[in-house]
Amino acid sequence: MELGRRAAGMLLPARDQEATRIVAPNRRSLFKGGLAALGGAMLAPLLARSAQADAASGEFPPGDPDWSQSVGPGVVDRPYGRPSQFVKDVIRRNVPWLTATKESSVSFTPLQHQDGIITANGLFFERYHAGRPTVDPARHRLLIHGMVDRPLLLTMADIRRFPSVSRIHFIECPANGGMEWRAAQLNSLQFTHGMVSCAEWTGVRLSTLLDEVGIKKNARWVLAEGADGAHMDRSLPLEKCLDDCLVVYGQNGEALRPEQGFPLRLIVPGWQGNVNVKWLRRLEIGDQPWFTREETAQYTELMPDGKARAFTWLIYAKSVITFPCPEMPVKGAGVYEIRGFAWSGRGRITHVDVSFDGGINWTRARLQEPVLPKALTRFTAEWRWDGKPALLQSRAVDETGYVQPTIAELRKIRGVNGIYNNNSVQTWQVKADGSVFDVELG
Amino acid sequence: MSSSARRLPAAALAFALVVGAAVPASAAETADEAAQLAKSAPTVAARSDRVEHYGYGTVPSAQQIAGWSIAVLPDGRGLPPGSGTVDHGADVYAQQCAACHGTFGEGEGRFPKLVSDSKLTGDQPTKTVGNYWPYATTLWDYINRAMPFPAPHSLSADDVYAITAYVLNLANIVPENFVADRESLPKVKMPNRHGFILLDPRPDTADKECMAHCRTPDEVKITSTAEGKDLTPRTAGPLDEMQSP
Structure with missing residues (x-):
């Protein structure tokens, strides 16, 4: 009988299943009410309520909830899955009063709900300098030039042909906790610490690409630049680029999320978030840092004597x-x-x-x-x-x-x-x- | 201060002092000092001998490279031909910039101020082009690549030069008759030109791994709490829209 009910559910057209969920009789109610002769389908609404009542009164177990006595939606009901409707509060959140616009702003990962070291792709914190661009991967290019032997223009297909690696690394915005310097201000883990997230990144070693173009002897620095409206750019020492940086297209087993730089971003392991340039489109090799706005006016630390620390890339423990x-x-x-x-x-x-x-x-x-x-x-x-x-x-x-x-x-x-x-x-x-x-x- | 200083290698400390406190003669000099930080010459030399290649991708044309090479260095490399006056800048600024940054760079709402008399040693200093940015070339670069905010990288080189001249004049860094171009901008002396420490002085703290009786109970005092401060957006339910403080 049990098997028969399930089989009947499976035969229903998928779209009708939600509407006509087959709720099995609750055995105890059935005997109590003497309704055994009636068809299960007719009783469904009544019995579902009964099961809920059991739960509410703290009686189940032994009773079965309605989801245990029914057949749920079938495969590809959600071709791309999503969290349970009961965890809808677990979302990235922002501090609206913090920034002038949402396009140049930040959102925070709900770390209070993160159970493992990997941050779900939909919950990875966001930081935009000119909003989240919609980049067509077919029209995206990575240009590598400057103090190189052979400048190179790569498509996404080209980049995917290079030898690939996967690494698990966190990314933290150096402004994480920045609102707490003077005093405790925000009564929330999400807002005091939520500008850190962690993912498995897949792509090509930056050193592989730099070997491919051939770095000239006097080269010392690399400018990484994004395809977003900010054309976000940072200077990085060549030494770090050759050490462990990655140019990635994968995030936790799927394509990078647009929020994290789809289709291509730089990963600079252990260094402050903004140097992990998203929507990466250009690498220029040079002999000195560019002193971009983001490494002079921003992301520099003003000390009590009026001097400011610059190039403080590392995230300390x-x-x-x-x-x-x-x-x-x-x-x-x-x-x-x-x-x-x-x-x-x-x-x-x-x-x-x-x-x-x-x-x-x-x-x-x-x-x-x-x-x-x-x-x-x-x-x-x-x-x-x-x-x-x-x-x-x-x-x-x-x-x-x-x-x-x-x-x-x-x-x-x-x-x-x-x-x-x-x-x-x-x-x-x-x-x-x-x-x-x-x-x-x- | 003394405990943190002791933890730094003596050479690193000396270098930090040189970079941070001395007055280099030119932008190129500071850039050279910064370039030394990479210390990557041996690695690079070895790698340039590599002969095998994958051969993926295409060789970009000079035109393609030029079109995307928008970064400008403190010595002026990367600046395009063209020029702009303070007067013309005032006009373009009024149309393209003033809505957010204010007519005189004072900033509307939470949008960035461009000029300020704020001392960098004061309480909650305002960091602006006038009192904080070390290079005028960076101003040109940033306006060109990222402004105006709703339509980035849409202005002509002449207009970017003009706005740069106008903002530098607002900050009393250049006179009203200043003409910005690829020759003049690298020569502008920014007030905070030598205000940056280019070598990371961390670790700068000396906390110990004490495990027991690390402080007396009297020393454990709550100096501030977020409780009662109406600053925290809600972390359950729909997104918060709070605009205070």
Whole structure:
């Protein structure tokens, strides 16, 4: 009988299935009401409500919910899948008051909902300087020229012919946490830390392309430029380009998302987000940096003495607890698993410590494999909460031995006008009622 | 300060001081110093000997390369022929720029200000072309590649020169009779020309991996909280449209 019902469902034209979902009789209701003789289909609405009532009254199990007694939509109902309708709140979000327009702005990844090291492609944070261009891959070109032996113009098909590699790397905007330099401002993990995401990138090594064109001896720098309206451009040392940079077309097993530079972007592992130029269309090889607007007026850090640090590309070790956090409070004393991410642009995370008392005492967290260089790394730690107010922190150490600093230590050296490269320890205040707040300690 | 300075290699510190505090004679000199940061000569020499090639793609024509080569260097390389006066710039600026940046560069709403008397050492300084940008060539380059915001890279070279001249005049960097062209722009002395430290001085903190009794309970004080500040957009439900503060 069970098989028969399923078979009947399968025979229905796909479009009709949602409307005429076959709901099986709830056995208990059936006997109770003495309705066994009636056809299941006629009873469907009544019995579905009954199953819901069971759930609402806390009685199921033993009852079956309606989705367990029906046949759902068939294959290719959604030829390109999407998340469950019940996780609709898990989306990129912006801070509307932060920027003059949405076209030159940023959105934040909901890290409070990210369960692994890979950020879902639809949730990868956005940063545009002139909006998200719609680039036709058939009409996209990559030009490589300047101090080279053989300038080259490549189509996407050409680029895909070169030997390919896949690597997992995070990308973080150096302005992540930039609103927190003066004081705790935003009561949200998504808005204090959501300008970092991580993906598996597939493409060709930049060194392969540079070998192909032949770099002249006095060359030292490479200008990477995008095809967006900003013609976003940054100067990069040739040494880094030859080391581990990638020119990628794949993101987590599918084509780059338009938000991340479709059809082609640069990946500069471990370096600040904006140098990972999206919609990449030009690489010029030269003998000095161009001092573009984005490496002078922007993405430079003003120090207390009025001087500004430029070319501070590296992302230094950083970590944050993603549970609990302001969006994910705790409920009552008991055992909790602290969860979080750590990352460093200078290599692997070697360990993460967590504190429950604002940094007086620390406990070693567990790192979850894989622990990859220049990638998000998951950590967990057990927390036996006694229900009293607590101050949660995490502190990352990377393979260089560098220890993630406190905000107080950073401020002592850099003041509060730097905007960028705030990699400080985050403090979450947990109140006795389990609510969580973004705070800073002296 | 002292603890962080001690952590830096002595040579790196000395170099940072030279680049940051000394006054190089020319744009090219600073650029040379920056170029040294790459330290990539040995690698490059080895790679240029490579003879095998995949042979994919095509050789671009000189015209194709010229069309996309829009980047301008501080020494003026990359600037096209043409010129523009402050007067003509005022006209083009009024049509193309003032709606966002304000008639006198004061900025409308949250759009960028172009001029400011703000001191860079003050509280919440405003960084603008006048008090922050180190090179006038960068101004030409950026206007040309990215402006006007709704129609980037749509202005003639002459108009870009003219707007550049007008903005530099607004910032009191050049006189009213200034004519911007490929010869004059690299020679403009920007007020913050030597305001940048080109070698990353990090790591600049010396936090330790202390595990127990790292601070006394008295030292653990909350100095600020986001609680009660009405700045955080909602993180559940539809996207927030809050425009405060």
